[in-house]
Amino acid sequence: MHLVTSDLEGVFTPEIWINVAEKTGIEELRLTTRDISDYDVLMKKRLAILKEHKLTLADIQAVIAKMSPLDGASEFLDWIRSRTQLIIVSDTFSEFAGPLMEQLGWPTLLCHHLTVNGNGMVTDYNLRQPSGKMKVVRAMQSLKYNVIAMGDSYNDTEMLLAADKGVLFKPPRNVKEEFPQLPVAEDYEAAKQIISAAMGF
Amino acid sequence: MHLVTSDLEGVFTPEIWINVAEKTGIEELRLTTRDISDYDVLMKKRLAILKEHKLTLADIQAVIAKMSPLDGASEFLDWIRSRTQLIIVSDTFSEFAGPLMEQLGWPTLLCHHLTVNGNGMVTDYNLRQPSGKMKVVRAMQSLKYNVIAMGDSYNDTEMLLAADKGVLFKPPRNVKEEFPQLPVAEDYEAAKQIISAAMGF
Numbered sequence: 001m002h003l004v005t006s007d008l009e010g011v012f013t014p015e016i017w018i019n020v021a022e023k024t025g026i027e028e029l030r031l032t033t034r035d036i037s038d039y040d041v042l043m044k045k046r047l048a049i050l051k052e053h054k055l056t057l058a059d060i061q062a063v064i065a066k067m068s069p070l071d072g073a074s075e076f077l078d079w080i081r082s083r084t085q086l087i088i089v090s091d092t093f094s095e096f097a098g099p100l101m102e103q104l105g106w107p108t109l110l111c112h113h114l115t116v117n118g119n120g121m122v123t124d125y126n127l128r129q130p131s132g133k134m135k136v137v138r139a140m141q142s143l144k145y146n147v148i149a150m151g152d153s154y155n156d157t158e159m160l161l162a163a164d165k166g167v168l169f170k171p172p173r174n175v176k177e178e179f180p181q182l183p184v185a186e187d188y189e190a191a192k193q194i195i196s197a198a199m200g201f
Numbered sequence: 202m203h204l205v206t207s208d209l210e211g212v213f214t215p216e217i218w219i220n221v222a223e224k225t226g227i228e229e230l231r232l233t234t235r236d237i238s239d240y241d242v243l244m245k246k247r248l249a250i251l252k253e254h255k256l257t258l259a260d261i262q263a264v265i266a267k268m269s270p271l272d273g274a275s276e277f278l279d280w281i282r283s284r285t286q287l288i289i290v291s292d293t294f295s296e297f298a299g300p301l302m303e304q305l306g307w308p309t310l311l312c313h314h315l316t317v318n319g320n321g322m323v324t325d326y327n328l329r330q331p332s333g334k335m336k337v338v339r340a341m342q343s344l345k346y347n348v349i350a351m352g353d354s355y356n357d358t359e360m361l362l363a364a365d366k367g368v369l370f371k372p373p374r375n376v377k378e379e380f381p382q383l384p385v386a387e388d389y390e391a392a393k394q395i396i397s398a399a400m401g402f
Binding site: 001078081082085086087094098102105106107108109110113126128129132135136139140142143144145 | 202286307309336337343345
């Protein structure tokens with residue numbers, strides 16, 4: 001039996017932090033792991049920025065609620081769900097993803113979560129476990145699933161390589177070049193074809 | 202972080218085989234593990250009955266498509282999905298569950314599958330793995346989830362006991378009596394209260 005695990009941002013939704021930066025006008029929130037490679041340093045910086053601008057979780061959720069999934073994402077997601085099982089794995093936080101997951105019809109999402117204080121301010125972040133995406137693939141394989149994994153960026157490649165079939169979705173050029181063994185889908189139609197073939201349709 | 206695993210039939214939908222028996226008028230399809238305790242003997246008998254009556258998978262799916270989830274099931278399911286993550290674990294077959302899962306908005310379902318020949322006849326069944334429900338709980342715990350499990354019958358108790366919190370949903374009296382350590386929810390409202398308390402709301 002097959003099962004698809006997929007990254008969220010870049011596959012079904014836009015990048016959340018970049019959108020929050022654009023919609024709040026706080027340019028510093030655009031920083032990514034390309035700018036600050038240490039994720040812990042980056043996240044602590046982001047939380048400090050939120051605090052400085054007195055942005056509560058509710059404020060950020062209101063901004064995220066105005067975002068939409070990528071064009072065609074809902075249809076693609078339902079195409080997968082009506083043919084096999086889908087688990088979305090992400091390095092986002094469940095509190096941020098909520099408004100987007102609702103628009104996508106609440107697919108299962110395994111990700112991280114935030115610590116929020118009594119005033120609604122985000123005070124800390126909690127990673128579920130290291131190598132979280134890859135470990136979901138291993139857990140599903142332990143349940144005898146043949147796993148097809150999809151993701152767009154460098155931090156997905158550990159998961160894609162652990163899967164029975166890994167697919168790069170619209171990856172940046174450097175990722176494509178570094179992992180020539182992974183098939184590339186530049187749009188949902190191409191992804192459907194790769195998934196169908198992997199499932200033996 | 203919390204995650205709910207739940208049985209399907211008896212919690213969100215009626216019993217599929219019993220409904221197929223009623224809707225096709227084939228009384229023998231009412232047999233359950235209460236009548237034939239060896240599941241393999243029971244399933245081989247069911248498949249022989251389908252063959253005898255020349256019922257294809259498409260015929261059975263058409264019957265199942267006329268079934269509806271239990272009253273309030275969709276709302277309860279969305280209540281769970283909007284608060285935490287849900288994985289449905291079942292001893293049904295993905296080919297049978299499809300029409301009901303569509304009505305429930307495609308929640309993630311981990312179950313078994315059928316072998317179907319070129320004429321659309323069901324020729325065999327494939328169990329994903331022994332103790333499949335319990336192993337899903339263990340897999341989710343390995344991903345650092347605190348698992349709340351829900352089920353209605355004897356074959357769910359292994360999963361409920363493995364979970365961090367097990368809940369019996371409308372169980373038969375003998376199951377309730379044999380497992381007094383498991384809290385019982387007689388309806389969705391009671392189940393919501395138990396889940397909310399387990400999640401610390």
